[in-house]
Amino acid sequence: MSSENETPDLTRDTGLSQLVEGTTTGVFALCALVTLVTTVAIFVTLLRPAVDFFASISVATFLTGTEWSPNPSGGSLAFGIVPLLIGTLTVTITAAFISLPIGTLTAVYLSEYASARVRAILKPMLEILAGVPTVIYGYFAFVYVTPALQATLFPNLGTFNALSASLMIGIMTIPMVSSISEDAMNAVPDRLRNASYGLGATKYEVSTSVVIPASISGIVSSYILAISRAIGETMIVVVAMGSQANMPQVRDAILGIPYIHPADVLLQDGATITVAMVNIAVSDLTGGTLPYKAMFALGLALFVITLVLNVISDIIAKRYREVY
Amino acid sequence: MATESPGNEFGRVSRLRGQLFESVTFAASITGILALAALLIYVTIDAFDLEAASPEWLLVYFVTLVLPYIGFCLYETDRAIQRRTALILAGGLVITAVVFTAVEAFVRPIPGLTWQLVYLFLFVVPVAGYVTVAGSNTPTGAVGFGLLGRIAGGAALGLWLFIIFVVFDLQMYFLVYTVGVFPTALVWYAVRRWNVAARLAGSRVDRDAAELLTTRVLVGAVGVVGTAGAVVLRGSLPVYPTDLIMLAWSLVAPVTAVTTVLTARRYDRRRGVLVGAAVLLVALGGGFGLSVGALSQNGAVLLLLGVSVPTATYLNRVWRADEGRAGLALPLLIVAGALAGAVLVQTFGIQSPDPWLDLSYIRGTPTTQTTQARSAGLFPAIVGSVLLITLTALISFVLGVGTAVFLEEYTRDSGVIGAISRLIQVNIANLAAVPSVVYGLLGLAVFVNFAGFGVGTAISASLTLSLLILPITVISAQEAIRSIPDELRDGSLAMGATRWQTTKNVVLPEAMPGILTGIILALGRAIGETAPLIMIGMATIAFSPPSGLFSQLSAMPMLIYSWANNPSPEFRFGVVAAGVLTLLSVLLAMNATAIIIRNKYERDA
Numbered sequence: 001m002s003s004e005n006e007t008p009d010l011t012r013d014t015g016l017s018q019l020v021e022g023t024t025t026g027v028f029a030l031c032a033l034v035t036l037v038t039t040v041a042i043f044v045t046l047l048r049p050a051v052d053f054f055a056s057i058s059v060a061t062f063l064t065g066t067e068w069s070p071n072p073s074g075g076s077l078a079f080g081i082v083p084l085l086i087g088t089l090t091v092t093i094t095a096a097f098i099s100l101p102i103g104t105l106t107a108v109y110l111s112e113y114a115s116a117r118v119r120a121i122l123k124p125m126l127e128i129l130a131g132v133p134t135v136i137y138g139y140f141a142f143v144y145v146t147p148a149l150q151a152t153l154f155p156n157l158g159t160f161n162a163l164s165a166s167l168m169i170g171i172m173t174i175p176m177v178s179s180i181s182e183d184a185m186n187a188v189p190d191r192l193r194n195a196s197y198g199l200g201a202t203k204y205e206v207s208t209s210v211v212i213p214a215s216i217s218g219i220v221s222s223y224i225l226a227i228s229r230a231i232g233e234t235m236i237v238v239v240a241m242g243s244q245a246n247m248p249q250v251r252d253a254i255l256g257i258p259y260i261h262p263a264d265v266l267l268q269d270g271a272t273i274t275v276a277m278v279n280i281a282v283s284d285l286t287g288g289t290l291p292y293k294a295m296f297a298l299g300l301a302l303f304v305i306t307l308v309l310n311v312i313s314d315i316i317a318k319r320y321r322e323v324y
Numbered sequence: 325m326a327t328e329s330p331g332n333e334f335g336r337v338s339r340l341r342g343q344l345f346e347s348v349t350f351a352a353s354i355t356g357i358l359a360l361a362a363l364l365i366y367v368t369i370d371a372f373d374l375e376a377a378s379p380e381w382l383l384v385y386f387v388t389l390v391l392p393y394i395g396f397c398l399y400e401t402d403r404a405i406q407r408r409t410a411l412i413l414a415g416g417l418v419i420t421a422v423v424f425t426a427v428e429a430f431v432r433p434i435p436g437l438t439w440q441l442v443y444l445f446l447f448v449v450p451v452a453g454y455v456t457v458a459g460s461n462t463p464t465g466a467v468g469f470g471l472l473g474r475i476a477g478g479a480a481l482g483l484w485l486f487i488i489f490v491v492f493d494l495q496m497y498f499l500v501y502t503v504g505v506f507p508t509a510l511v512w513y514a515v516r517r518w519n520v521a522a523r524l525a526g527s528r529v530d531r532d533a534a535e536l537l538t539t540r541v542l543v544g545a546v547g548v549v550g551t552a553g554a555v556v557l558r559g560s561l562p563v564y565p566t567d568l569i570m571l572a573w574s575l576v577a578p579v580t581a582v583t584t585v586l587t588a589r590r591y592d593r594r595r596g597v598l599v600g601a602a603v604l605l606v607a608l609g610g611g612f613g614l615s616v617g618a619l620s621q622n623g624a625v626l627l628l629l630g631v632s633v634p635t636a637t638y639l640n641r642v643w644r645a646d647e648g649r650a651g652l653a654l655p656l657l658i659v660a661g662a663l664a665g666a667v668l669v670q671t672f673g674i675q676s677p678d679p680w681l682d683l684s685y686i687r688g689t690p691t692t693q694t695t696q697a698r699s700a701g702l703f704p705a706i707v708g709s710v711l712l713i714t715l716t717a718l719i720s721f722v723l724g725v726g727t728a729v730f731l732e733e734y735t736r737d738s739g740v741i742g743a744i745s746r747l748i749q750v751n752i753a754n755l756a757a758v759p760s761v762v763y764g765l766l767g768l769a770v771f772v773n774f775a776g777f778g779v780g781t782a783i784s785a786s787l788t789l790s791l792l793i794l795p796i797t798v799i800s801a802q803e804a805i806r807s808i809p810d811e812l813r814d815g816s817l818a819m820g821a822t823r824w825q826t827t828k829n830v831v832l833p834e835a836m837p838g839i840l841t842g843i844i845l846a847l848g849r850a851i852g853e854t855a856p857l858i859m860i861g862m863a864t865i866a867f868s869p870p871s872g873l874f875s876q877l878s879a880m881p882m883l884i885y886s887w888a889n890n891p892s893p894e895f896r897f898g899v900v901a902a903g904v905l906t907l908l909s910v911l912l913a914m915n916a917t918a919i920i921i922r923n924k925y926e927r928d929a
Contacts, residue, residue, distance in 0.1 A: 016536070017822055020824055021822050021823060021824050025734055025823075025824075027726060028726050028727075029730055031727045032727040032745075035755060038766070038794070039754070041766060041770055042765075042766050102355055106353035106356075109349035109353045122357075129357065133881055134855075135854040135881045136904050136907065138885075139900060144363055144367075202338050204338070208345075231759070233759070234759065234854075234855035235854045277859070278855065281764070281859045296765060299761070302761070306762075307754060307758070310753075310757040314753075
């Protein structure tokens with residue numbers, strides 16, 4: 001160092017370092033901007049073909065049509081989302097029957113009963129359930145679960161069916177419910193539990209009448225997230241549920257109320273919104289055609305549904321959270 | 325509770341209810357895990373054709389491979405653990421045999437299983453896992469697993485390099501190294517060695533400028549000119565040395581040199597030379613020796629280079645540390661056991677399974693013909709997946725860390741910037757919930773159609789996957805950065821460092837293990853994603869590996885998707901099961917790496 005320098009330059013605020021500082025700030029800001037641009041890009045890229053699509057197929061026809069055949073061999077094009085919605089709803093509800101109760105009970109066990117050591121083993125193992133690639137779950141459903149169900153409970157189950165796909169989606173979404181619910185249960189302060197014990201409550205009573213009610217906002221928001229994940233799930237249904245968008249037979253109940261028998265959907269092949277998108281992508285990616293645009297319209301529907309569910313889950317988690 | 329009187333009916337009922345509830349919650353928490361475990365057992369049996377394995381075959385390998393391994397793990401453990409292990413193994417054998425036979429006889433036959441296989445998966449595999457954990461806490465076991473881990477990690481690294489050279493041009497790398505990297509390193513060394521900056525600084529130029537001129541500008545210029553020269557040369561140079569010479573000069577030589585210097589600096593010069601010589605000998609000697617075997621010459625050199633560096637340095641370290649040296653025998657034990665098993669199976673003519681998942685499957689090309697199912701392979705898809713993950717890792721590292729640094733280090737809580745950063749934060753949370761198939765549409769519209777990167781190319785796919793995992797990488801990187809205590813930042817800032825200098829020298833190095841862990845876990849998500857790849861029009865089957873960023877490719881999950889609906893049982897239960905197991909193994913290896921990084925970091929911190 002040059003010793004004749006009288007006033008040491010402590011800041012070293014040279015032009016160069018300012019330049020570097022400015023450049024790096026700009027680069028980081030640019031990176032952060034990419035996430036915003038992604039959202040905007042999703043909106044724009046989905047909206048433009050979708051608007052085109054709705055120019056030729058009216059929104060009402062799209063929402064109420066009961067036939068979906070974007071790639072007909074000889075027949076006419078039809079873009080009615082109802083059979084796809086029925087497929088998606090069936091899969092989602094059936095999966096929810098698996099994941100919501102199991103996930104909630106798991107969360108209760110992890111937060112109330114499990115010792116620290118058991119928790120340290122169980123939690124990573126549960127995370128594995130969400131980490132297995134979904135195409136592998138689809139393969140399991142198609143190759144192992146469907147034949148097993150055919151051999152035992154449902155002899156007339158189709159080779160492709162909604163049931164085994166839903167079971168796998170249910171298993172896959174268990175950790176989503178359990179981890180968020182467990183976080184919510186852990187956030188319940190111990191003094192609530194102790195007060196309840198002090199009144200003579202058993203551990204069961206504390207879990208069911210204190211901890212669960214106190215963390216209900218977190219539990220519900222985890223339910224909604226899991227459902228949103230099940231709605232958007234693609235590969236399991238593509239591999240195990242088939243590709244034909246069937247409109248189930250509408251039956252009449254005693255009072256003349258039309259209904260759809262769940263077995264008509266569950267035990268047969270069918271299609272969800274995501275399956276329909278993949279089918280178009282596999283067969284027709286040239287761009288500009290009506291099915292191509294329909295794919296984006298479906299994507300928009302899916303995006304909006306999951307976004308709305310996500311926002312609702314957020315609001316519930318924030319607004320109804322008990323503040324201690 | 326203790327205060328309840330024993331005769332109290334209510335007490336008994338409520339206690340029963342409580343116990344029942346606890347068991348129900350426990351059963352619920354293991355339901356999913358057990359279901360997945362059962363499916364994994366079936367897929368493993370199918371992939372290795374274990375159904376066809378005779379009991380004698382299982383017995384031979386149990387004796388030559390499994391028992392020595394368990395013995396090794398228990399070598400230094402407590403008596404209690406040894407007794408427990410022996411009890412479980414022996415008791416499990418009896419229980420499985422009796423229960424399974426009873427079920428088969430009185431209830432119904434169980435398809436695809438024998439009691440030996442049930443014993444293997446229900447008792448042997450868990451016990452092996454248990455003794456592995458127990459053994460790794462003893463000195464000998466720790467050394468053994470340390471060596472095994474380094475061999476496996478080195479092999480993975482070598483294979484990764486091999487695959488990267490399948491995609492990219494070895495000759496290009498050779499030229500870039502020879503005219504670009506090597507001269508740059510020489511100049512950099514010379515500048516440091518003879519302190520050129522200090523000599524310059526004496527006369528007219530001040531020190532900072534001299535430093536900048538020599539270490540940055542001069543070195544940078546050599547590098548840029550050299551690389552540009554390499555690109556020009558690549559177009560015009562007609563003759564190249566053989567692959568082996570190119571690898572030896574441009575990869576083995578520098579790696580050996582760096583290993584030697586680092587070891588010498590840490591221990592002494594003699595050890596450095598020893599370790600370096602070992603690396604050089606193994607890598608090159610192996611290249612000549614193994615080329616006749618399973619791998620190509622390039623593959624053998626790269627594999628052995630990857631294995632030899634960590635192994636040689638680890639051997640050197642263990643030998644000096646003088647504890648648990650016996651553990652070094654573990655790899656030998658395993659190899660010897662496998663060989664002995666093979667010899668026994670050969671000599672006694674024991675009926676052995678014909679696994680679908682073997683070397684020829686890894687190296688073969690895919691097919692859809694039922695008659696060729698036996699020769700079906702995964703190689704192009706493996707190369708495709710590795711290329712995709714490499715590119716995705718690079719892109720999402722830059723974007724994820726950049727975004728996280730901006731949100732954590734460069735924003736304020738209030739004002740316009742604060743509002744923007746809150747908006748970005750909310751936006752990231754929402755992006756995480758967007759279904760992957762929608763990201764596929766985004767990729768199709770933006771990268772394929774708008775930017776024109778091509779249908780189903782490596783670059784379109786990896787950009788799409790990067791955007792898909794961006795929310796996860798950003799959130800995990802943010803957590804890692806947030807966990808750095810403010811004292812470190814303040815210390816750096818108080819020394820007069822700028823914000824960028826603080827980020828670069830203090831925050832990022834400290835947060836790097838956490839960031840890497842998060843990114844590897846996110847990449848595990850990306851490697852199994854299929855839906856977005858379908859949407860951007862990726863080919864389900866590619867018969868040759870990709871040859872660059874803009875070439876079409878296929879990936880492992882795509883191949884599983886296209887094979888899964890193949891009606892023939894050879895595909896359904898053989899070929900696809902092997903593919904599923906390969907993909908899961910890669911995933912497991914990635915997650916294990918992430919966990920090892922995290923554990924190491926947590927221990928150090």
